[in-house]
Amino acid sequence: MDFSLTDEQQDFVAAVRDFCARECGTPEQRKRLTEGHTVLHSAEIYSKMAELGWLGVTIDEAWGGSGGGMLDACLFMEETSRGLAPIGGYATTLIVAGAVARFGSDEQKREILGGIAAGSVEAIAMTEPEAGSDVGSLTTSAERVDGGLVLNGQKVFCSNAHISDHVLIVCRTSRGESKHEGLSMIFIPTDHPRMEIKPIDTLGGRETNHLYLSDCEAPAEALLGELDQAWTQLMAGLNVERLILAATMLGFGWRALDDALAYVKQRRQFGKPIGSFQALQHRLADLATELEAARLMTHWVATKVDEAPDTMLPREASMVKLFVTETAQKAALEGMQMMGGYGYSSEYDMERLVRQTLVSTIYGGTSEIQRNIIAKTLGL
Numbered sequence: 001m002d003f004s005l006t007d008e009q010q011d012f013v014a015a016v017r018d019f020c021a022r023e024c025g026t027p028e029q030r031k032r033l034t035e036g037h038t039v040l041h042s043a044e045i046y047s048k049m050a051e052l053g054w055l056g057v058t059i060d061e062a063w064g065g066s067g068g069g070m071l072d073a074c075l076f077m078e079e080t081s082r083g084l085a086p087i088g089g090y091a092t093t094l095i096v097a098g099a100v101a102r103f104g105s106d107e108q109k110r111e112i113l114g115g116i117a118a119g120s121v122e123a124i125a126m127t128e129p130e131a132g133s134d135v136g137s138l139t140t141s142a143e144r145v146d147g148g149l150v151l152n153g154q155k156v157f158c159s160n161a162h163i164s165d166h167v168l169i170v171c172r173t174s175r176g177e178s179k180h181e182g183l184s185m186i187f188i189p190t191d192h193p194r195m196e197i198k199p200i201d202t203l204g205g206r207e208t209n210h211l212y213l214s215d216c217e218a219p220a221e222a223l224l225g226e227l228d229q230a231w232t233q234l235m236a237g238l239n240v241e242r243l244i245l246a247a248t249m250l251g252f253g254w255r256a257l258d259d260a261l262a263y264v265k266q267r268r269q270f271g272k273p274i275g276s277f278q279a280l281q282h283r284l285a286d287l288a289t290e291l292e293a294a295r296l297m298t299h300w301v302a303t304k305v306d307e308a309p310d311t312m313l314p315r316e317a318s319m320v321k322l323f324v325t326e327t328a329q330k331a332a333l334e335g336m337q338m339m340g341g342y343g344y345s346s347e348y349d350m351e352r353l354v355r356q357t358l359v360s361t362i363y364g365g366t367s368e369i370q371r372n373i374i375a376k377t378l379g380l
């Protein structure tokens with residue numbers, strides 16, 4: 001397998017790196033763009049990236065994108081995370097983009113994919129108060145009425161709904177023999193008067209939301225793909241969803257290592273730089289090794305997806321999500337430990353890296369669920 005990047009990909013990585021250094025390279029810039037570190041998404045940075053054509057990296061040229069693949073998208077996410085670009089809305093947007101590219105009508109592609117390439121954010125809501133890891137048990141319903149559907153129910157942890165144009169709601173449209181039958185995906189605009197969006201306070205700040213749908217009407221054209229077929233549609237998107245979370249965390253993991261290395265080289269205790277203590281050197285060497293392995297795994301799975309976009313890779317997709325998120329989390333926690341009290345202080349980015357990586361083993365399918373899936377592929 002060839003792991004070298006093309007000249008074009010190397011130029012793309014360099015351009016994203018330069019952009020991040022210029023636009024959000026200093027603590028002052030990042031503080032301003034994130035309203036004092038209270039939000040994870042800056043509309044200002046995002047629209048500059050849209051102008052550069054980067055947000056449509058995986059979107060077909062016919063819909064305003066540049067027609068790249070998942071490897072290109074992973075390079076973008078790794079670099080923007082490593083550069084601490086506040087574009088927290090991108091991950092859910094890319095998940096929705098994948099679903100629309102696979103199952104959308106031309107009209108949906110024109111509106112949603114065109115909008116994403118131009119800088120809009122999108123969100124997806126599967127999780128409910130009583131349906132977390134067991135997504136198939138969700139109960140939010142959509143009843144068919146003349147000319148459309150009417151949704152009722154409650155969603156929880158819908159990331160970015162507050163900054164999105166639409167939420168793609170996964171809901172129940174019928175009851176089959178199995179709980180996975182009878183689910184559908186429906187787009188609801190976020191300014192719909194019958195969908196209330198309420199923030200949830202988290203360790204990460206303002207990122208995720210409750211949704212309350214009460215007699216929320218949607219036209220028939222709001223359905224994405226086929227009625228009652230959402231489970232199959234969700235499964236088709238899992239490769240991409242897990243890669244997105246992995247690539248984003250890969251960049252944060254590298255950033256934790258970068259910052260820890262810079263710190264141990266300049267911080268002196270007992271008359272010498274703390275980076276001269278072997279107790280720290282060995283742990284930094286381990287982190288560098290594990291992050292290189294995480295990068296290889298991300299590029300490997302992204303390349304497999306680009307080679308055969310319709311092939312489901314449950315084992316590889318779960319492996320990359322599991323391994324990269326746990327590696328990034330370890331890098332941030334180790335980085336904090338090696339920076340002592342300053343790693344814990346909000347003056348440095350490390351404490352934010354810890355918070356952002358902590359949640360990555362929970363959302364998008366917890367580490368336990370990824371291990372369950374991998375174990376199943378081992379015949380267990």
Ligand SMILES: Cc1cc2nc3c(=O)[nH]c(=O)nc-3n(C[C@H](O)[C@H](O)[C@H](O)COP(=O)(O)OP(=O)(O)OC[C@H]3O[C@@H](n4cnc5c(N)ncnc54)[C@H](O)[C@@H]3O)c2cc1C
Pocket residue numbers: 092124125126127131132133134156157158159160202204207208359362363364365366367368369372
């Ligand atoms: C910040 C944040 C953003 C999120 N964004 C979104 C979003 O945009 N859209 C969306 O739909 N959802 C989103 N989620 C929801 C997320 O995907 C769920 O929180 C996650 O799938 C786990 O569900 P749960 O929280 O209900 O935990 P539960 O399913 O109740 O699990 C609790 C614990 O039990 C373990 N467990 C459960 N079942 C098993 C099992 N079979 N075997 C072993 N262990 C098991 C879990 O691993 C976990 O440790 C987000 C969550 C967070 C925290």
